[in-house]
Amino acid sequence: MKLLSLLFLTIFLGKGCEGNPKQNIETAKIIYTAHTRGYHQEIIIENKLVSVKKDRKEEAVQTKIKDADWKELVRLFQETDLEELKELKSPTEKRFYDGAAIANLTIIYEGKIYESQSFDHGFPPVEIKKIVTKINSFAKQNNEDQRYTRRNSR
Template sequence: MKLILTIFTFLLMAKECDTNKASLSSNTSNNNVEKTTDMEKVQKDITLVYNANSRGFFEEIVVTIDSITIYTNRNKTNPTKVACSTEDWNSCMTLLETIEVKKLPSLEAPTKMRHYDGAAHATLTIKNKEESYQTSTFDHGHPPQEIKAIVDRILLFKKDKIKH
C-alpha cells in the first residue's frame, strides 16, 4: 500500500511540475512580448537633435523613428525631410544604449576652436516624452568621445540621405 501511495505521489508531483513549466514558459514569452512592446513605445517618443551654428552657419538635424529632418537656416523654413529607415533608427538606438544620457550635460569638449571662431558651436539633445538631456557646447565635427559615434552617425545622415 505504501508503494502504491509513493508511486501515486511521484506521478502527481511530476504532472504538477509539467503544468508549472508550461505556465512559466507561457509567462516568460508574454513578458518578452510586453518588454518589446514597451521598448517600441519608448523608442517612438525619442528624438535626437544635433544643432551646430556660428555667425554665418546654421544646421539642425532632427532624427525620429519616422523621419530625418534637416534645417539649414535659423528660421527653420524649407526643411529637407526624408524617411528614417528601420535600419538607420536601430543603429541610432544601438549607439544610444552605449551613452549614459544623464551625464550628457557634464561631458567636456575635447577642443575649444569655437572660442575663437575656429568651429561652429554644436550640441546634441536627446529628448523623450518626459525629459530632455543636452550636452554642453562642443566644436562642430569634434564631439566628446562618449558621444562621437552617435554624432558621426547623425552627420552621416545628411551626407548620405540628403541630396542637395
C-alpha cells in the same frame, strides 16, 4: 498564506533582477544643432524620420531613415548615458575663436530634456562621438539626395 507570499516575493524579486530597461528611441526626439555667425545646421530625429535644416530661414527637408541606419541609431542611443550628457567635456575649444561651429546635442526622452554642453562641430566628446557622427551622416545623405534630385530634374 505562506505559499501566496512566497509566490509574490519570487515574482517581485525576479522582476527586480532584470536590470534597467533599455532606452526606447521610438519615444525620443534627438536634436543636433551647429551654428556660427554665417552657418546654421539643425538635425531633428523623431519616429524614423530625419529633418535637416541647412539655413535659419529655409524650411527643413524631411526624409525617412533607412532600416539599417535606424537599427544602428537605436543601438547607439541605447549605449548613450543620458544622465551623463550634461557633464561631458569638449575635447577641443575651436569654437571660442571661430575655428569651428558651436554644436549641441539635445535629447528629449520620457518628458525630460537631456542637453550636452556646447562642443566643436566635428569634434564631439568621445562618449557621444559615434551617435553624433551617425546623426551628422543623415545631413550628408540629405545633401547628396538633393544634389541627385536637382541633377536629374534638369
